[in-house]
Amino acid sequence: MSFQGGGGYYLLMGILAILSLVGLNAYAKQFVAGLESTGLTDQVSWGAYIANFTFLVGVAAAAVMLVIPAYVYKNKAMHEVVLFGELMAIAVIVMCLLFVTVDLGRPDRFLHLIPPFGKMNFPISMLSWDVIVLNGYLILNLHICGYLLYCKFRGKQPTKKFYVPVVFIAIIWAVSIHTVTAFLYVGLAGRPFWNHPIVAPRFLASAFAAGPALLIITFQFIRKMAHFTISNESILLLRKIITVAMLVNIFLLGCEVFTEFYSGTYHVVSAQYLFLGLHGHDKLVPWIWAAISMNAVAMILLVLPVSQKLGVLNIACLLLFVGIWIEKGMGLIIPGFVPTPLGQVVEYQPTLNETLICMGIWAFGALVYSWMLRMAIPILKGQLSASPGKA
């Protein structure tokens, strides 16, 4: 009923379900064989899973770019769509948790992470912080979305004290999930490529560009598929946010590149590997330049008035999303391991099985999001209600 015509929705869900199952099948194989089925090595011990995880934490945090205008600045247009951003945060956090889980060598021991069954190394290990902030963010958003939709469904006015404080906690929490995830890397003195303070601010800047870019595209999709009124005003406000975030992101990239290459200390080798290749090893070079080109084109389009047209804006958003996915994913994780702390250059290439698992998680995330929209949109439109007759 929300995706009028029905057929399109079921086709989409069917395809996503099949892709998710293909991913699950690949994971079942990995579960039996061990991480041997990936392209990872002792030298490059994190790869596609952690890269996607890192990128997606940013996308999840970006919901806050809807929440702040909606709740702090009381922007009406944003208020109408803010729930879609929060629902996306839920789906994306689920993806993040899945990406971390598939990366574990012993997923059967995941309870070791969770008190009181386990022995969480809190507050020393940044990874224990990450477990807390990610799950906390998931719970906060589940509460906000669940409560607002429930009230709407029952035909009640939501009671402010039950959700507004949570919204404000979630704003700070969103910043924390991305900062803590950045600190996972920043805290490692043995990896100079990650061990500098600009990584966390850059994480936030790129996240606040990539996340809203995905939302812009999603909003138009919802508008078209579900006939849900979303004003252009909210989309164009997001455009402004993305533009600023992108400018900051590119500026910080410039700072990073300058520091590395101008001073040319031995720290530069990882950046050299990423941008230019090292001793003939250059698997990442075409990727990073593709990413930089996409980001550059997106930024130019965004600052020009022409991107007020949705067609152009969509192109910019798509380029930016893919560009940041490459740069904040593989472009950030892999060079941290190349060369190794002992100067060894080993390149990483994901295997087919690994790629299928990644694809499966992306499909599953989209499935979860579509399913949540399917529930939420009729409620928001007033079509689905506990007491359709009265009120």
Add this chain to the structure above:
Amino acid sequence: MANQSGTKPSQPSPGAGSAPVQSRRTFLKAAGAGVAGVAGLVAALKPLLELESGQITLSDLLQKHYKELSQDDLDRIMARLAEKCENEYGVKPNMRDVSANDGVEFGYALSLTKCVGCRRCAHACLAENNQSRNDEEDINMSYIRVLQMKKGAINVETSDQYYEGEVPTDETFYMPVQCHQCRESPCTKACPVEATWQEPDGVVVVDYNWCIGCRYCMAACPYDARRFNWGKPKVPQDVVNPNQNYLSNRIRPSGVVEKCTFCLHRTREGRYPACLEVCPTGARVFGNLLDPESEINYILKNKRVYILKEDSGTLPRFYYFFG
């Protein structure tokens, strides 16, 4: 949007009111989708049938952290591990848990002047510690990586770990690198589940039955000292070392991290590490840092000592020296 709740449309919305006519068809569709879904799920999970029996057992899942085990628990677990080793690798091990001695802090020093790069230490490490290997020559899982480095500077960027031919050569010198058993150990800080820690004698150990395999410790280590079991370890029956210890050289399960323990099962009983014993040049010096008369303390007091990656603030218990 909030005030819309008061203005419900008086007509039933599309879909909501048409239930009775469509219910049978809707039910059949839903049932069909359900059956297809379950079938798909079963098909997707089919590879799990290939799990070896005993690969994951309930007692493994319920096992507590090493530090919380009673002696009885530990004895039972070690008996189980010994049995597993016998079943899977064909060798019945003597499984023990040797504790640290009071008043001992181990330190290790290696002479860059004497080392000739023969890599006997790396091979001896494998023979002692039951690491996985594909063949006799495969020392990737050895806890020691020997760097062949260009003379003129100590710069790991000029190093080669896969050098072949006669050693030493005129243009190079050699730097074996293994776990530095750091006082400020980034790996133990990184571990989210306290599966790795510093023992009272300074040795950094891993509880292989507690490690979740996240590999954050590997990312944290500035010395590339940790190895991961990407699959089930391959140790041929004829090279299994049957003298095994819970926190050091027992055969590891799949999916966990392992590392050098200064051969604690030997050194805690007054023997030398396997890598020292095999060294033909006497480049390696091992001993108790708390004993002022020990040879290691003599080296630290009297030689020119070099600390690898001193700038990472790890305060290692492993030193290089000249002379």
